Amino acid sequence: MASVLRSFRAIAPIRRAAVAPKPVAFARAFSVSSIRPAGHGPPQLLGPGAKAGEVPTDEQQSTGIERFELLGKLEGVDVFDMKPLEITRLGTVDDPIAVYSLFPERQVGCTGFPADSHDTIWLNVNHELKNHRCPECGSVYTLNFQGDEALLHGDGHHH
Numbered sequence: 001m002a003s004v005l006r007s008f009r010a011i012a013p014i015r016r017a018a019v020a021p022k023p024v025a026f027a028r029a030f031s032v033s034s035i036r037p038a039g040h041g042p043p044q045l046l047g048p049g050a051k052a053g054e055v056p057t058d059e060q061q062s063t064g065i066e067r068f069e070l071l072g073k074l075e076g077v078d079v080f081d082m083k084p085l086e087i088t089r090l091g092t093v094d095d096p097i098a099v100y101s102l103f104p105e106r107q108v109g110c111t112g113f114p115a116d117s118h119d120t121i122w123l124n125v126n127h128e129l130k131n132h133r134c135p136e137c138g139s140v141y142t143l144n145f146q147g148d149e150a151l152l153h154g155d156g157h158h159h
């Protein structure tokens, strides 16, 4: 999961403009036909691809976690929850700022308190360490993991 989230961040700045709002009817038909349960394992996040002679759009060719985000956007869901955290205080070791997450790890951009006190410092807040401290302002964050417990046990191949 760590590498997946990192690669997501890497592609974010070059995200193309193909996520412009589409008619609702299209979005529904699209997502219903595009996430196919594969029996075992995660949904197949593969697009149909472009027709011969056409340039593929993101809807047609994006895959994996990028596609997951795109499908969410078409339905009006920000799957990565990119809203800023509401920071009303500096986190401390005794009372860290809890970061809600459905994944065992989240990238948190700290700007100190009050917000924007310092340049954004990206912290990799994960479940392996209880406290994660910003090296700039010392604010302490902790992961409030609310996702599937199975995600906490390695790569899911232990039986």
Ligand SMILES: [Zn+2]
Residues within 6 Å of the ligand: 110, 111, 112, 113, 118, 121, 134, 135, 136, 137, 138, 139
């Ligand atoms: Zn900070």
